Structures are given as C-alpha cells and as structure tokens.
Amino acid sequence: MVLRRIGGLWTCIILSFFLAIFANFETVQANQLQIPTLYNTRDLVLELEATIVSNKDLTDVNVKMPLIQGQPLYCQGVLGIDALPPVSIKQEQAGSGSDSWYAEVHWDELPAGEYRRFDVSIKMRNSRPVYRINPEACLTVDPYAFAEYLAPEEGVESDHPSIINCASQVIGNARNPYEISRLLFSFVNSHMNYDLSASDNRRGALYALNSGRGTCQDYADLYVALCRAAGIPARLIYGLRYNTEEHGDLIGRRNVANRHHVWTEIYLESYQWVPVEPTYTYKLNGRKTISFDYYGTYPAHDLHIATGYENPPLTWNYKYSGSKPQVYFNVNEILRQE
Known part of the structure; x- marks a missing residue:
C-alpha cells in the first residue's frame, strides 16, 4: 500500500513537471514575434x-x-x-x-x-499580408513605450470626452486588446457611411463620430482615435488603394491620381503593427454587414500600396x-x- 502511494506521488510530480514545461512553452510561443x-x-x-x-x-x-x-x-x-x-x-x-x-x-x-x-x-x-492572430498572445502594451501612438493629435482627438465615452461603451467589459480592436472596428464601419460629397479638408475623428459620414480619412481618424482612447497603439497609413475587379489589372499603365487612400495600423503584442482597413462596404443579402476580411489583411483584389505614415505637402519657393x-x-x- 505504501509503495503504491509513493508511486502515485511520483507520477503526480512528474506529470506536474511536464505540464509546467508545456505551459511555459506556450507562454514563450505566445510572446514570440508572429509574422504574417x-x-x-x-x-x-x-x-x-x-x-x-x-x-x-x-x-x-x-x-x-x-x-x-x-x-x-x-x-x-x-x-x-x-x-x-x-x-x-x-x-x-x-x-x-x-x-x-x-x-x-x-x-x-x-x-x-x-x-x-x-x-x-x-x-x-x-x-x-494575412495575420492569423491568437487572442491570448495579445497582451497589454507598455503605454510609455508607445506614448506617441496613444496620444491625441490633430484630427485624432482621442482625449475628447465624447471619443472616450464612445470607446468605453463599445468595448464594455472587454479587456483583451484583440477583442477590443475588433469591437471598435465593427463599430466604426457600422456607424459610418461613405460620403463622396464630403469635403477634401480633414475634419477629424470627432466630426466623424458626430456626423457618421465621411471619406477614408474620416473612417481612419475615428478608428485610430477610438483605439488610442482604449489603450491600443494605433496610427494612420497613407497610400493608394486599387481594386483590380473594378479598375482592371496592372499589366497596362493605370492612372491612380484619384486613388489616394488612408487606412490604419494597430499594435498587438507578439504581432507588432497589424493593418486594419475600416473603410469598406460589404453587403450580405442586400444588408450592410461587418467583414473581418479587412482586419489583419485585405481581399486579394483590393491592393493597398503604402506611401508612408505621414502626408506632408509638396513645397516650393522662388524669387x-x-x-x-x-x-x-x-x-x-x-x-x-x-
């Protein structure tokens, strides 16, 4: 009887040892950089x-x-x-x-x-890029290390009470950055309506929230502001958007002077900067529907060609x-x- 108990004890100790190693391996894997x-x-x-x-x-x-x-x-x-x-x-x-x-x-x-x-x-x-994200690997980031991408700026009024209250209401009890970013992604796309008649002048996230209408700049400003208000580092990315299904392939020379676009990136631990495209319209049975094909990736026909994280104007001087x-x-x- 004593020998059986001792044998059982050693079995438990060995099993616990391997479980601890496995749990540590999972943690290490979760914290490693995951590339798309x-x-x-x-x-x-x-x-x-x-x-x-x-x-x-x-x-x-x-x-x-x-x-x-x-x-x-x-x-x-x-x-x-x-x-x-x-x-x-x-x-x-x-x-x-x-x-x-x-x-x-x-x-x-x-x-x-x-x-x-x-x-x-x-x-x-x-x-x-196609990111396959494990929510458990998305830990909360150090706010001091990402202060630049959590702070308000022109057009991204992440410290405004309306933006903060909206982010709080949308995320509810969610605490995981991955879950929060997807809730905010769904909100922005369902809240906003694309309006080609909107002014080319940048109006900012607060305008987008209050009006519910705008262009890609407004969608992107609102999403970045809400993410920052919720503690998720986010930034704008500028470039060109070209839809091969609508405009044809790129075998020939295509004029893209009117294809300027703005989308976003968020920072998720273990994945670093992940692209998020809040400006899209996806309909299922005639109804506007949220599609996560624009979160962490984009459809194959929807080219996103980046020209930078800033959009400085062309300048000249003369006498x-x-x-x-x-x-x-x-x-x-x-x-x-x-």
Missing part, C-alpha cells in the same frame, strides 16, 4: 510625372516633393527610385523606423508660360519681381506591374 503570411506578391512601379508653370518669370526655383514617408516593412519595400537630372533623390530616417525619400529639383530660372516637367519612378515590392505670380503645379500618377 504573404500572398499576391507583385513588383510595382509608381511613375510620378510632375509639371510646373508660372504666369511670370521666376528665378531660383526650388521644389521638394515627398515620395515615400516610411513603409510597412511586413508587406512592402522600396526596391529603387530613379530620376534624371535636374532631380536629386534625398533619403532620410523616418520616425516610423523606416526611411523616407524626397525628390528635390532646382532651376535657375523659369520663364513665364514655359512648362517644366520632371519624372520620378518608384519601384516597390508589395504583398498582401520674382513685382506682383505675386500665379504658379501651378500638377502631378500625374501612373501605376503598373512589372
């Missing part, structure tokens, strides 16, 4: 055809045109940027941790009525005599697949 699976990889070329003209003679003309302001390195990378003189390409370190590129152009003089053109070609490799000149600057954007 990449699909539909394409080598793309974005051609920028820029033209400037003035109604008066100008001298010492300088143009600085933003090209790329950081990249989502989990699914896209710049392969090269080509331009001919007088264009020079400048590369800088971006706050997002990846590089930024600008095109700078100088002319000693620009006679009135004379068009000047310069071209820039950006080659990039773009893939569709002139007399009254102020009228200067016109236009950029045509062409996308094709190599």
Whole structure:
C-alpha cells in the first residue's frame, strides 16, 4: 500500500513537471514575434510625372516633393527610385523606423508660360499580408513605450470626452486588446457611411463620430482615435488603394491620381503593427454587414500600396519681381506591374 502511494506521488510530480514545461512553452510561443503570411506578391512601379508653370518669370526655383514617408516593412519595400537630372533623390530616417525619400529639383530660372516637367519612378515590392492572430498572445502594451501612438493629435482627438465615452461603451467589459480592436472596428464601419460629397479638408475623428459620414480619412481618424482612447497603439497609413475587379489589372499603365487612400495600423503584442482597413462596404443579402476580411489583411483584389505614415505637402519657393505670380503645379500618377 505504501509503495503504491509513493508511486502515485511520483507520477503526480512528474506529470506536474511536464505540464509546467508545456505551459511555459506556450507562454514563450505566445510572446514570440508572429509574422504574417504573404500572398499576391507583385513588383510595382509608381511613375510620378510632375509639371510646373508660372504666369511670370521666376528665378531660383526650388521644389521638394515627398515620395515615400516610411513603409510597412511586413508587406512592402522600396526596391529603387530613379530620376534624371535636374532631380536629386534625398533619403532620410523616418520616425516610423523606416526611411523616407524626397525628390528635390532646382532651376535657375523659369520663364513665364514655359512648362517644366520632371519624372520620378518608384519601384516597390508589395504583398498582401494575412495575420492569423491568437487572442491570448495579445497582451497589454507598455503605454510609455508607445506614448506617441496613444496620444491625441490633430484630427485624432482621442482625449475628447465624447471619443472616450464612445470607446468605453463599445468595448464594455472587454479587456483583451484583440477583442477590443475588433469591437471598435465593427463599430466604426457600422456607424459610418461613405460620403463622396464630403469635403477634401480633414475634419477629424470627432466630426466623424458626430456626423457618421465621411471619406477614408474620416473612417481612419475615428478608428485610430477610438483605439488610442482604449489603450491600443494605433496610427494612420497613407497610400493608394486599387481594386483590380473594378479598375482592371496592372499589366497596362493605370492612372491612380484619384486613388489616394488612408487606412490604419494597430499594435498587438507578439504581432507588432497589424493593418486594419475600416473603410469598406460589404453587403450580405442586400444588408450592410461587418467583414473581418479587412482586419489583419485585405481581399486579394483590393491592393493597398503604402506611401508612408505621414502626408506632408509638396513645397516650393522662388524669387520674382513685382506682383505675386500665379504658379501651378500638377502631378500625374501612373501605376503598373512589372
């Protein structure tokens, strides 16, 4: 009887030991960086055809045109940027941790009525990421380490009482960042209605919340603000959105000057920055329905081509005599697949 009890005790001790090892292994696995699976990889070329003209003679003309302001390195990378003189390409370190590129152009003089053109070609490799997220691996992040992506900013009024109260009501008793981010994702898409007549001027998250209407900028501002109010690091990402089902494939040259788009990323522990597309319309049996095909990925036909985490304006300066000149600057954007 004593030997049986001792044998049973050793069995329990050994079993507990292996269970502890297994539990620790699961924890280690959950805390390891999980990378997305990449699909539909394409080598793309974005051609920028820029033209400037003035109604008066100008001298010492300088143009600085933003090209790329950081990249989502989990699914896209710049392969090269080509331009001919007088264009020079400048590369800088971006706050997002990846590089930024600008095109700078100088002319000693620009006679009135004379068009000047310069071209820039950006080659990039773009893939569709698919994240398979384990909610248990999504732990709460250190707020001090992500203070920049939890703080309010222009257009993202995450500290406004209305935004805070809305986030609180939507998430209820949820505490897991993955669950919270999906609840907020569902809310934004069901609350908002896409309105093409909305102004091009940025109006911000509070406007989007109060009006329930807007464009991709409004959807993205509201989602980022709600996530930040709920303690989830979030940021905007700018670029182009191209639907191959609606606009055709990229074998030919496609004008994408009117395909500018804004979407978002959230930071989930073990996965880092995860793309979330709050601006979509999915209908089932004629009714607007939430689709998580836009959370952590996008459909294969819905290309998202990032140009950066900031959207700085094109700038120029020049010298002139007399009254102020009228200067016109236009950029045509062409996308094709190599």
